Amino acid sequence: MATQKLGIIMHGVTGRMGLNQHLVRSIVAIRDQGGVVLPNGDRVMPDPILVGRNAEKVAALGRQYGISRTSADLDGALKNPDDTVFFDAATTQARVDLVSRAIEAGKHVYCEKPIADTLDKALAAARLAKQRGVKNGVVQDKLFLPGLRKIAKLKEAGFFGRMFSVRGEFGYWVFEGDWGQPAQRPSWNYKLAEGGGIILDMLCHWRYVLDNLFGEVKAVSCLGATHIPSRVDENGKTYAADADDAAYATFELEGGVIAHMNSSWCVRVRRDDLVTFQVDGTHGSAVAGLSKCWTQHRVNTPRPIWNPDVPQTMNFYDQWEEVPDNFEYDNGFKIQWENFIRHVVADGPWSHDLLEGAKGVQLAELGLKSWQERRWLDVPRLTV
Structure with missing residues (x-):
């Protein structure tokens, strides 16, 4: 050959x-x-x-x-x-x-x-x-993360039944750059003049993830924030961090699915991974991180009872079954x-x-506009 x-x-x-x-x-x-x-x-x-x-x-x-x-x-x-x-x-x-x-x-x-x-x-x-x-x-x-590829396989197999919600948590604590802890990300990420901002950065990702796995995005409501207004750059100089470092967005998807994504550089992680997606449907639910994925079907869903007067005895993490790695996932x-x-x-x-890339930029722009105007916005279809 x-x-x-x-x-x-x-x-x-x-x-x-x-x-x-x-x-x-x-x-x-x-x-x-x-x-x-x-x-x-x-x-x-x-x-x-x-x-x-x-x-x-x-x-x-x-x-x-x-x-x-x-x-x-x-x-x-x-x-x-x-x-x-x-x-x-x-x-x-x-x-x-x-x-x-x-x-x-x-x-x-x-x-x-x-x-x-x-x-x-x-x-x-x-x-x-x-x-x-x-x-x-x-x-x-x-789309090529092992965790999301497992979600795609579950969907293809009909595991979820009628899917109705997606909840995503993304991010971690990016150090401010002072008290001896250098930041893990470049300073330009936190400066509007240099193209920073988590809405522009991450809503581009969420657009193609949502469109391809859960349903085409039809509308968005987004609230951004700059939680850390001052940071220290790579040269030890303090600067005004004027770009959004957190975004709380809700999306209406085709087919009636509601998705919510929290994206933040100002959150301390207590979850399975730096990004997790929980998908809920009538027949089953799944939670995926970067690599691993856990499921809970309706036939083995436990029956928790709300009682604030006694300590919780259930270990909710133990009630999920991990999807096995039946083949090797490449980078x-x-x-x-x-x-x-x-x-x-x-x-x-x-x-x-590039049109798919433009869709991501479109959603980011609408997310920023939604934040400014404090309202839901429809997502028009794009063509070239």
Whole structure:
């Protein structure tokens, strides 16, 4: 069987997400396994060029991970006809311009989300990709989490009966940066001027999770908050954290399902994982984290009785049964990279295009508007 190279311009891989999930655990891992297998048995070997403003930094990454091609010249990389795919994981505010430049250069494009900081920009990029006829995609990694894949299997098997509610809890305590505890996330996340805010960040995720697993989002009511108004940055300087660091959103989904998602960088975790989804239906319920999933069917649902005068004797966690790991789950980012590569090279199935990314930006904008106007808002259908 033949092996062909696929030239990929990788921009923004010096950041945490771009480095860990996209470079190391996806592209490097795919290269180490011998490439991506196509339906006919042929293989595609990613041939990345790492591009960034700091030439020394990307060169050091190249040496560390066995990648010979690095550059600080994005324009030069876009001119190379052998590199047919452009990937971006840099800042949200610059993403549309970068992706649009790549599309104009005839590249297929794949990028992190949010794909833009406004819906108008996101739709413009999606329209441009359609006009130029390039293949395009946006990262929708949470669909490939083992926990949510187990939820999808339960739904497919009819486990829930009629599904009617989804409750999600996401987040953890991000340290303020003082008293000897450095923050776990970059300071730009908490500055509006630099594209920060948890509503823009996380409602893009919840849109594709809800649409694909539970029902298309029809309406939203969202309340945001800035619970920690002052933080300390990477250089030890105190700054005004004016972006929203928590969001409490309710969604009406197609089919009558009601979903509620709490997203917060100001919450201390007492649950099974950093994100959990509880799905309730007439026949059964399930709770999923990143990897694990527990179920409770109606035939083994206990009968608790409310009595505030005596201590609770039931251990509610023990009343759930864990869904077994019947097969090995690969890294979700890597799986989506493999699917996109098959889409580019062999026209494999693909549904996570830039329009899907625009839907996430749309929901974030409506969430912010709902917060400002303190009311429910319908979610119009998008087309390009």
